Amino acid sequence: MNESIFILKGNLIYSKSAKELEVCENSYLVCEDGVVRGIYKTLPFEYGGYPVEDYGDRLIIPGLVDLHVHAPQYSFRGLGMDMELLEWLETNTFPEESKFCDMxxxxxAYGIFVENLKKSATTRACIFATIHRQATLLLMDMLEEAGLDTMVGKVNMDRNSPDYLREASAEESAAETVEWIKDVLHKKYKHTKPILTPRFTPSCTDELMEKLKMIQMRYSLPLQSHLSENPGEISWVKELCPWSEFYGDAYDKFGLFGADCPTVMAHCVYSDDREIARMKENGVFVAHxxxxxxxxxxxxxxVRKFLDEGVHVGMGSDxxxxxxxxIFTAMAHAIQxxxxxxxxxxxxxxxLTVEEAFFMATKGGGEFFGKVGSFEPGYELDAVVLDDTRLKHPQDLDVxxxxxxxxxxxxxxEICAKYVAGVQIL
Amino acid sequence: MNESIFILKGNLIYSKSAKELEVCENSYLVCEDGVVRGIYKTLPFEYGGYPVEDYGDRLIIPGLVDLHVHAPQYSFRGLGMDMELLEWLETNTFPEESKFCDMxxxxxAYGIFVENLKKSATTRACIFATIHRQATLLLMDMLEEAGLDTMVGKVNMDRNSPDYLREASAEESAAETVEWIKDVLHKKYKHTKPILTPRFTPSCTDELMEKLKMIQMRYSLPLQSHLSENPGEISWVKELCPWSEFYGDAYDKFGLFGADCPTVMAHCVYSDDREIARMKENGVFVAHxxxxxxxxxxxxxxVRKFLDEGVHVGMGSDxxxxxxxxIFTAMAHAIQxxxxxxxxxxxxxxxLTVEEAFFMATKGGGEFFGKVGSFEPGYELDAVVLDDTRLKHPQDLDVxxxxxxxxxxxxxxEICAKYVAGVQIL
Structure with missing residues (x-):
């Protein structure tokens, strides 16, 4: 008997591609060493003796992937939504993020965020913390403890924010980042990884960007940031980086746009054809x-253009x-x-169709984490079991x-069980 | 002692106008005969002996008003959202509505709808049933029993729908409507009223519209329908009623556009200045x-134009x-x-602002029901008590x-108590 093998039974649903949703009713999913071995309508004889978790008529889907979320902002979600980006950052975001110098x-605050993320259908996430090294480590401790698989970034900011939320210099920001990375390596987390996180071009001097590139090369770290979200922001970047061909190029000139390491950029609302072409060329992921x-x-x-062009795209709650x-709600919003x-x-x-939204929320974003987000053989088993009996209906409904x-x-x-890389955490 | 007096205590919030949100923290609301008498920071001596329901730090808001919802469509909410209006009606709506000939x-189906509506923050609603007289009466029985205050319409349709969901003639449609009204009057409901419900112009012949006007005059009934929702629909109405100046005029020519009786029209996405002016002139309500x-x-x-022009506008879940x-979600969607x-x-x-969305969902739509949707003196007491302790936050938040x-x-x-016209139903 192989102790690492177990079997889930239920109505399995997953994406093969943005167009193809695979539905396996009342089927068996065999997991070995945290990885999907196969799906079977009838359990093969060789798996006869292994434990089966029978979820009956429930739905089983890959865990959802959130490619962009700000943990310290969870406290003011739903508040102050009457501004555009730059004013909103000054008024709501920066004052709240500054509180995270207080452990x-x-x-x-992070306790509430992690508790709710654990209860959600999300199994993987790319998370912004704040500039504060200690609080970022604390968040990572909590996420590790919760069993979620995440990439978390201490944020870099050395210009254009209030004194109370700005690192004193590029040197300080880089030094703090290295300290933080060392602390993280020392922690030996199993499923919580560091990700470089320059907030966005307006927050980071050229000097800081250069230093972050050096750090990236030294530690082989992925990177997350913001891109082409708002017209005012884009004009500002053009002023700050007059040498850039387009916003994304302002990252790329520093080698921070996917050429060497996995990179995810949030928003891309105004990405033009040049920017889209560069994203495709460099393998940049879009967090929609x-x-x-x-x-x-x-x-x-x-998003239709990203999908058609073959640019990687996943969902972000932001x-x-x-x-x-x-991320279910994010899918509905994406379609709407x-x-x-x-x-x-x-x-x-x-x-967008339901198939495409579901693909982005699972396999599309999951690829940023490796073979994640599908139930095809070889994928890490992230799974969410959904019990929809509370939501009554008078007619028959297919899966x-x-x-x-x-x-x-x-x-x-509706979420009654959750597995991350083969480990049940809920 | 006046037996009809009771008092609610808590954080009271209501709209005075689209711009003015009134917040009375930790205050007393005195209700007499189902009507708000006043709000007090300190309870006046004269009310000293009356029962006080103390909701502590909870929020108390006026019950929400849904000016447009199709009860028989509740079963397929969230499904088949990949079509425009006319195709969606043929493919999803008509087949499902036809099932309501089966009691x-x-x-x-209606049991599920009414149960969930009762559990929601909605206290008042304008509801479409189907063409089926008996099933419509059953729905009204259930709503009456639930204690909600609603207007419900047997739908009229005598053209442009499949045989299985079309009344045989204008005569038959009118005769069924009169039978249904007589049945309703016989029932002597306390808070469930009939409302004339021609589905929309494409579904109703001119002859039927004329007959509905006669029925309206005879029984003094309000009316609900659809208006200017989709470009394809609007072109179709222009073909069907070449004599109409604009879509709303196709109702108005029959006297079914608010001139004599309260009228609510759903959508108005493409209402032009002439249509808006006519709505204003006739006092037509928009269900957004x-x-x-x-x-x-x-x-x-x-919607901004409706508000600026002084056209009545409320929210609809549709x-x-x-x-x-x-209707909370509808408010968020309205702003977004x-x-x-x-x-x-x-x-x-x-x-739109939060204040405006809240106004539309309470006092704006409530006016269709009379003095409803506010806590100002003289308003019927519809109230929802919200306990938000589940939704944790690390910082202080004002009301x-x-x-x-x-x-x-x-x-x-979050909904922990609900009152309709002074009667607690939850």
Whole structure:
């Protein structure tokens, strides 16, 4: 008997591609060493003696992936949504993030965030912390303890923010980052990784960007940041980096745009053809954050174009631009926003389908973490078990339709079990 | 002692106007004969002996008003959202509505709808049933029993729908409507009223419209229908009624556009200045249904213009164009959609504020029911008590901010008590 083998049974749903949703009703999923071995309608004889967790008529889907979320902003989600990006940062975001120099406050605030993320359908996330090294480590301790698989970044900011939330110099910011990375390596986390996190070009001097590149090469770290979210921001970047061809190029000139290490950029609402071509060339991932893009009136990203061009794209909650950590809700918003974009802005880009939204939320974003986000053989087993009996209906519904309902109106009450890389955490 | 007097205590919030949100922390609301008598920071001596329901630090708001919801569509909310209006009606809506000739199915389906509506923050609603007289009466029985205050319509349809969901003639449709009204009057409901419900112009012949006008005059009934939702629908109406000046005029020519009786029209996404002027002149209410308008890719109604012009406007869930009965969610969608409209379509119409969305969901829509939707003296006491302790936060939040969070991410777990016209139903 191989002790690392176990079997899940239920209605399995996963994406093979953005167009192909695979539904395996009442089937067996065999997991070995945390990895999917295969899905079977009838359990093969060789697996006869292994433990089967029978989830009956429930739905089993890959864990959802949140490619962009700000942990310290969770406290003010749903608040102050009457501003655009730059004013919103000054008024809501920076004052709240500055509180995370206080470890007691950080413990309380991050505790709430991690507790709710654990209860959600999210298994993987790329997370912004703040500039504070100690509080970032605390957040990582909590995420590790919760069993989630995440990449977390201490944020870098050495210009254009108030004194109370700005690192004194590029040197200090880089030094703090190295200290933080060393601390992280010392912790020997199993499923919590550091990710370089320059907040966005307006927050980081050229000197800091150069230093971050050196740090990246030394430690082989992935990177996350923001890109082309808002017209005011984009003009500002053009002023700050007059030598850049386009916003993304302002990262690329420092080698911080996916050429060497995995990179995820949030938003890309206004990415033009040149920027899209560069993202494709460099393998940059887009974190599509539709609710945030609505709430702070940024616009709607051309996701159809990203998909057609073969640019990697996943979903982001972008709390607290977004009001919820639910990636199901993010999927609904992605579809809704794409319809308004089609109607109001550009009828050449067709609205997103349920299949495409589900793909982005699972396999599309999951690829940033490796073989994650699908139930195909060889993928790490992230799985969420959904019990939809609370949401009554008078008619028969097939499994695909039951999944659609989850996207539009499920909440954490529907989540009855959750596995991350083969380990049950809920 | 006046037996009809009782007192609620808590953090009271209500709209005085679209711009003015009134917050009375830790205050007393005195209700007499189901009507608000006044709000007091200190309870006046004369009310000393009356029962006080002390809700502590909870929020107490006026019950929410849903000006547009299709009860028979509740079963397929969140499903098949990949079509525009006319195709969506043929494919999803008409087949499901046809099932309501079967009373057993109707009992099951309407039971789920009424149960969930009762658990929601909605106290008043304008509801479409189907063409089926008996099932409509059953729905009204259930709503009456639940204690909600509603207007419910047997739908009229005598053209342009499949045989299985079309009344044989204008005569038959009118005769069934009169039978239904007589049955309703016989029932002597206390808080469930009939409302005339021609589905929309494409579904009703001119002859039927004339007959409905006669029925309206005979029984003094309000009316609900659909208006200017989708470009394809609007062109169709122009073909069907070449004599109409604009879509709303196709109702007005029959006297069915608010001139004599209260009238609510759902959507008004494409209402032009002439239509808006006529709505204002006739006192027509707009049911703004932002989620539906996103889901079936209709567009975004110019709500800012309605408010500025002084047209009555309230919120509608429009299930199953909308996926949820939650009017809190509808408020969030209204704000979000208005931001995309501002960004993508027309920067001259500023996005909606929280105050405006809350006004529309309470006093704005409530006015269709009389003095409803506010806690000002003389208003019927519809109230919802919200316990937000589940939604933890590390920082202090004032009452206004706690209300904003309810709009963006509360669900039925936050609703801990509900009163309709002074009667506690939850």
């Amino acid at each position: 007691e406050y950080a413990r309380k 954050c539709p609710e945030s893009n609505m709430n702070i009136a940024s616009g709607v990203a051309p 709390v607290a631009g977004g009001s919820t950590e639910s 926003a794409s319809k308004l974009r089609w109607r109001l802005q550009d009828e050449s880009l067709k609205p 695909k339709k039951r999944l659609e309902r989850m996207i539009y109106f499920s909440d954490d009450r | 057993e199915y109707a009992r099951k 249904c932002p989620e539906s308008n996103m889901n079936i890719a209709s567009g975004v109604a110019p 299930v199953a164009g909308g996926s949820t009965e939650s 959609a208005s931001k995309l409209r501002w960004r993508l379509q027309d920067e001259s119409l500023k996005p 206004k901010k706690r209300l904003e969070r309810m709009i963006y991410f509360s669900d039925d777990r």
